[in-house]
Amino acid sequence: MTSRADIEVRPVDETGFADWNRALNTGFLREPHSSDEVIEARRKRFASHRLVGAFDAGRCVATFRSFPQELTAVGGRTVPADAVSSVTVSPTHRRRGLLSRMMEQDLAAAKERGDVVATLIAAEYPIYGRYGFGPATTTTEWTVDVPRSGLDARWAGPEDGGRVDLLDPEDVRKLGPELHDRLRRSRPGVIDRDELWWQLDTGALRFHGTWTEPFYAVYRSASGEVEGMVSYTVDDHWGDAKQPLNTASVRWLIAVSPAAERALWHYLCSIDWVVKVKSGGRAPDDLLPLFLPDPRAAAVTTQADWLWVRILDVVRALEARTYEAAGSLVLEVTDGGGLTGGRYRLEASEDGAGSCTPTDANADLSLEVGELAALWLGDESAVRLAAAGRVREERAGAARQADALLRTSRRPWCPDVF
Structure with a gap:
């Protein structure tokens, strides 16, 4: 050896x-x-x-x-x-x-x-915690039983004055980047997509040996503005009694308005011969089930950690985000990698802005840098981590205060793999 x-x-x-x-x-x-x-x-x-x-x-x-x-x-x-x-x-x-x-x-x-941070998608869970990474977003996939959903099988389009149209790959490359840029400016956890990403996704550049062109559809509002887009494939499966049993699998669906999301999910559930729709990776609080008259028709088939984050600069990371409430919290951050450990005071103001400075004050909460990463995008609960023994309260009530500051009303979402 x-x-x-x-x-x-x-x-x-x-x-x-x-x-x-x-x-x-x-x-x-x-x-x-x-x-x-x-x-x-x-x-x-x-x-x-x-x-x-x-x-x-x-x-x-x-x-x-x-x-x-x-x-x-x-x-x-x-x-x-x-x-x-x-x-x-x-x-x-x-x-x-x-x-x-x-x-x-x-x-x-x-x-x-x-x-400020490092990121990755972990193929296996136990590997990356020892390098200071923590799971910062969760991905959820639903499978929709279309006949059970309660949607009108004769659905012919959005009722809000908007419309859904099919797109060719070259149109996706023209319209997709601007739409995605609007999405990523509004949703924590979203990462950028460069020009090569769009070329690979639409087959202009072939990264693998085989390529099957997907379908693309776009939602435009009543004013003609592009607000949503979806890429999907459909299999070819028929039952013994010559009944169509096809599944539409979403590769990605991005939208900047609930109206666009609703219209695109309803469109996917209205395609002839499609009896199941696989949602692809979504945020765990995605609106999809609520768009169905019978939300039970959307069954969770996958739920797991997704984007992992490693904080490299505690001060810049905590000052880059906004906060849900005003307050002050002293964090004792342990970093086995020696990159950004220390004691820091986080001050959040009424307008949501935060400042972070090194301090010698007594710590309110002690945690590893990977646990701070799990809290940073607002997905995890400090109270939950404290109950599991992964965060230590140095002051009674500090974990609850951390949740009031750090947790978000909507959960972060990373739609991509890299």
Whole structure:
């Protein structure tokens, strides 16, 4: 077995990309070698990203990627984030500290650059807490039993003067970015989508070996403004009695008004031959069930942690967001990674603005940096974490006060995977 010291962790350049891509596929249990077309598409997609690999005798055995990202905090401000992805270790090289070496280097560089947080989507839950990440959003998927929903099967369009139209991919690339930008300015947890994201989503750039064009539909208000858009696929399944049993699966649905959401969900439930609609990943308090005359027709089929956040700068993170009430709280933050631990006083004013400063005052609440990340976007409860022994009250009632300050009326949502 090669010793840890003999395994080199280093950036990946053009000449090493194909080998890095093979190791990436291996780690995710995909066919190891990609076609030249796919390799070139991925090379283009990752050209501006920070690629790192671990090499044993010249062969890539672990992969790591990070790239610049913008994450929306509570209140609509965005913060610069270090997005972490493509994390794999080949099965022959596990338990040798390769992930720790790559992660520690990346987080230190992100802190030096001035990123406020790091983010990732965790394939497995137990891995990332030891690096200071905490689950900051939850994803929920519903499956709608259309015949049971109570919707009128003869539905012909929105009743508010708006309309739903089908779109071609080139129209999505024109209209989608502006709509998504409006969404991400209004919903904590949403991340930015660059031009390449839209090219990949609409097939202009093929990231994988196969591509099936989805359907796209847009909702326009009575004034003609684009307020919602959906991408979906439909399978082809018929029962023994020649009855259609098709399922429409939503790839993504974004909207900036409840009217747009309602119209697009009703549209999906009105498609001929479709008897089930899978919602794709939504916020756990999504309005979908409430848009159905019978909300029980929407059954939760998946609910799990989604976006994980690692706070790199406590002061900037807490000052970037707004607060639900006025108040003051002293937090003792422990950071095993040594990047941003300390004691901080959070002051929130009546207008929702917050200030955060280091302090020597007695702590009200003590917590790990990963638990602070779980609270930062407003999704988790300090009272709940205290009951589980993951947050410690140094002053009676401090956890309840933290909830009054930090929790949000609507839960944060990250609609994307990266």
